[in-house]
Amino acid sequence: MAEAIVTVEGLRVRYALADEPALEGVRLEVEPGEFCGVTGPHGAGKSTLAYALMGLLPHVMRADVEGRVRVAGRDPIAEGAARLAGDVALCLQNPYNQISGARDTVYDEIAFGLENLGLPPDEIRARVDEALARFGLEAVAEENPFACSGGQVQRLAIASAWVMRPRVLILDEPTSQLDPHGAREVEAAVEAARRQGMAVIVIEHRAEWLAARADRLLVLRAGRPVAAGPARRLYGAAELQEEDLPRPVYTRVARRVAELGAELGGGGTEPWPLTEDEAVGQLRPVVSRRAAGSAGDARSAGTAGAAGGADDAAAARPGRAATAGAAPAGSPSLLIDDVHFAYEPGRPVIRGISTEIRGPGVTALIGRNGGGKSTLLRLLLGLVRPDRGRVVVDGLDTARATVAQVARRLAMAFQNPDDQLFLGTVLDEAMYGAKNIGRPPEAARASAVAALEALGLAGMAGRHPYDLGFGLRKLVTVAAAVAMETPILVLDEPTMAQDEPSLRRLAALVRRLAESGRHVLLVTHHMEFAAQVAERVLVLSGGRILADGAPEDVFRREDVLAAAGVEAPAALRLARRLGLAASPVTPEGLCSAIMGS
Amino acid sequence: MRAPSLYVPGRSFVHRADPLTKAAWAFSTALAGFIVPDWRATAALLVLNLTLLGLAGALRRTARLILASAVLVATFFVAQGLSHPSNAEPLFRVFGLTFYREGLLVAWVLALRLWNTIAAIGVLVFTVRPQDLVTALLMRGLSPRAGYALVSIIQVLPTLSASVATILDAQRSRGVETEGGLRVRLRALLPMLAPLIMSALAAAQDRAVALEVRGFSRPGPRTILRPVRDMAGAAFWRAVGLGVLVAAVLWRALGG
Amino acid sequence: METRSIWSLRLTTFMIALIPVAVAVNYVGKAIAAALKLPLWLDSIGTVLAAMLGGPVVGALSGAINNIFYGLTADPVSFWYAITSIFIGLAAGYFAYTGWVQSTGRAIALGLVVALVSAVVSTPINVILWQGTTGNAWGDALFTALRIHEVPVWLASFLDEFVVDLPDKVITVFVAYLVFRGLPQRLVAQAGARRVQGGR
Ligand SMILES: Nc1ncnc2c1ncn2[C@@H]1O[C@H](COP(=O)(O)OP(=O)(O)OP(=O)(O)O)[C@@H](O)[C@H]1O
Ligand SMILES: [Mg+2]
Secondary structure (H helix, E strand, O other): OOOOEEEEEEEEEEEOOOOOOOOHHHHHHHHOEEEEEEEEOOOOOHHHHHHHHOOOOOOOEEEEEEEEEEEOOEEEEHHEEEEEEOOEEEOOOOHHHHOOOOOOOOHHHHOOOOOHOOOOOHHHHHHHHHHHOOOHHHHHHHOOOOOOOOOHHHHHHHHHHHOOOOEEEEEOOOOOOHHHHHHHHHHHHHHHHHOOOOOOEEOOOOOHHHHOOEEEEEEEOOOOEEEEEEEHHHHHOOOOOOOOOOOOOOHHHHHHHHOOOOOOOOOOOOOOOHHHHHHHHHHHHHHHHHHHHHHOOOOHHHHOOOHHHHHHHHHOOOOOHHOOOOOOOOOEEEEEEEEEEEOOOOOEEEEEEEEEEOEEEEEEEEOOOOOOHHHHHHHOOOOOOOOOOEEOOOOEEHHOOHHHHOOOOEEEOOOOHHHHHOOOOOOHEEEEEEEEHHOOHHHHHHHHHHHHHHHOHHHHHOOHHOOOHHHHHHHHHHHHHHOOOOOEEEEEEEOOOOHHHHHHHHHHHHHHHOOOOOEEEEEOOOOOHHHOOEEEEEEEEOOOOEEOOOOOOOOOOOHHHHOOOOOOOOOHHHHHOOOOOOOOOOHHHHHHHHHHH | OOOOOOOOOOOOOOOOOHHHHHHHHHHHHHHHHHHOOOOOHHHHHHHHHHHHHHHHHHHHHHHHHHHHHHHHHHHHHHHHHHOOOOOOOOEEEOEHHHHHHHHHHHHHHHHHHHHHHHHHHHHHHOOHHHHHHHHHHHHHHOOOOHHHHHHHHHHHHHHHHHHHHHHHHHOOOOOOOOOOOOOHHHHHHHHHHHHHHHHHHHHHHHHHHHHHOOOOOOOOOOOOOOOOOOOOHHHHHHHHHHEEEEHHHHHHHHHH | OOOOOOOOEEEEEHHHHHHEEEEEHHHHHHHHHOOEEEEEEEEHHHHHHHHHHOHHHHHHHHHHHHHHHHHHHHHHHHHHHHOOOOOOHHHHHHHHHHHHHHHHHHHHHHHHHHHHHHHHHHHHHHHHHHOOOOOOOOOOOOHHHHHHHOHHHHHHHHHHHHHHHHHHHHHHHHHHHHHHHOOOOOHHHHHOOOOOOOOO
């Protein structure tokens, strides 16, 4: 076993103003060249661990710190971040905040840290050129960092850290603010850094990435270690809850199939598949055996038809009946009638959209960044008015109403929570909109409390929103929109930076709202989530609607997805590779499809 | 939004002069304009600076700045023309107010000094990127931390301005009224400003971490990757600039 | 972290990072006031807030850098008034650190102090540079009326500046106070400010 480059023993951190420790009893060892994943629900102490490793505690943030920490032969707690620079590097969640602001081109930004180290100019240039190449930033070398895309900026942050040749690189939720395309770019960048023999510690919620890449995992919950060890072992450990360590879709499907009595390929049931390739390897034998079996037994094939899986999943979703039938009086309605819009003349952003939402339910709006989603949302609220056509929200034409009037019918949680949070407590924030649109304070408070509760924030009502992490702040703004109790609710990227328990609560809440007669419009890049909760999917690209229909029908259309720059849900991709005739979009649907094949 | 800037790109003789030389010239002649006892000398400095700006191709933008100062200049003429203590000789009456020759002359001098300030400092700001000025100062021993505080505004300000529109949208969608009586508009101030400031401060916390990681607080010398070199004869030109100031002071002390 | 003297010149990196934000907030505050059509400048909210958070040294630096930046990028005359901004930052920071941001009443008193400091420091600049006027129509009308009645130039110029500064700085400080009061404790502590618990 190689010499560990990170060792943590008995680490305990209590922040200056806190009663409880944020971290206790943490042990960790990471070797050079290893990818160590750190995961766990909100407030688990993941970021706190990163701060401790970087020497920010107690030097930059006040805290009591106990325990032994060694990183790259240094003692971060005694020495502090400033002296660790060059040996250890940390990149935080928001890519744009990682830019120093000291330089105005990508090239100079990467060079900034090297200038601080006092290296000779020739060496600086050589290293920067290498970093540009390694992280695919040559094309933007002379651009202003703030003009780059989120994925590019996060790669720039990693490149700027990497170029200082730290021996340990720590990334705190580096992909949580990015779309899947940006996330993929960052994943490649991390791989590039690791190939150099750097130890990489990644704090992350998404199981797919960790399962595919991590050598080692640390799972935290509420400041305590829940499990630690080789990633493959932990993903296979039955006693570890999904809430603590969410498994990738592949593992979940394989497990479920095994539980249903099928024998997986590739020997026994362990290890479970962690990647798509592994899943295909283990599930293909099941599918071919089933197919062979059912050919000889027509009756068993008839019990669960190929499309049955998809229908089961759809039946579990709410609102299906309501949308199919006529909308009951007083139920949500939204009419978008031949809407055109351009910010500048001659450059249309929305190019003739017509669609209608009637009755309760859940609709997902998907499509690549820049496809017009945000503009469409602004049109819905009347923040901008159509150049042609009309938007009618619950009988109210937005062109003839104030934003405040529309807000009584349609509440929206914007993408970035930090664009709206400003009050001193979570509860005040959650009831602010409801009060503003004229609901009595008592009623506003009651709905705010209920919404917070539904999202697992009940215990945080009295805290300052900015004392919570980004993911929780995001949930606070979702709760605030829910508490406005409007017939239509629009959530922009609600799954951003969410942990597994929050994803589940969010899905349950969205369904419940639809059942209670409201319509929820989700804008999301999270296709699994969309497939799970929505009964209708709208694909927006180039300012037009490319497809509109049930998830099973829309996600099947590869041409549409390609044009809109989105990927089908993992379950469907897996089904294709397994050669299934059905198009299941959820893991449950996929299991039934496999078992029925 | 882009960062505000007065810089006019160019390759003129004025552009090629190094930042510190131009700074010495700009501040010396701006001050000298106030010190010289004769307004014709101020006018001469103004013409000189305008000539330099003409060479640099920045006359039009200078004119815009001078126009922007029109209110200030107007108040000179009104206030001094009506009320300067030396007023003796009435020149004209409007709306029952008498304007005096002496006061208007004082106002004329003040206007010349203002315009000379704008033109003198314009020679610096129209032809130097603030980044280069700071680099030049860093090479003269300005602390990197102070340099950072100044230069990073150029990057931070546009990000803040960009979020104003989104914040406005987000708050209006929560029922915040931004139009109406003065009270309504005053009440909108906090929901607009507070999210902006809070997120900017949170970003500053992150940025402080990013800076630490990049060795910002490390003791020891820094490399300057893109040094700003002094022009040929920089010492001479700086001496000329300072000479103007010294001459003005001497003239005032001995003569005027 | 040891406790620092409020006049310490050793600034933490966060304090340094605070300065550009303060200047940007000055800019944007002014733009928002204009967008809301408020009859105020509100162009020093950032300086005052930085002073409340980081103390007089950070306040003074924010003020100085504000005017230098403004002078370089928008209005050359702004250089001459760097002194005023420095003193606004010093005063706001000193009094904020000695307990003047604990209640609404005191915040308004602090606004008065800042308005007074601003007017006192600007007066000699206005008198030396422009023989007393400020460029604000209302203030200068008052100045002219006072001068016609032979009020001394220093007093007239002071009042000229003060009538404009009074509402502007009181509201500036008050807005900064409201924002400061609403900031998370964690951030306030990191900046080094002492905010009395339960002071909201
Ligand atoms: N700088 C800080 N000062 C004081 N308390 C803090 C600080 N950072 C985090 N905490 C607190 O420490 C606890 C652990 O938080 P931490 O941010 O480390 O969790 P996390 O696992 O990163 O959560 P998330 O998934 O939301 O990012 C929380 O109670 C949090 O409020
Ligand atoms: Mg975190």
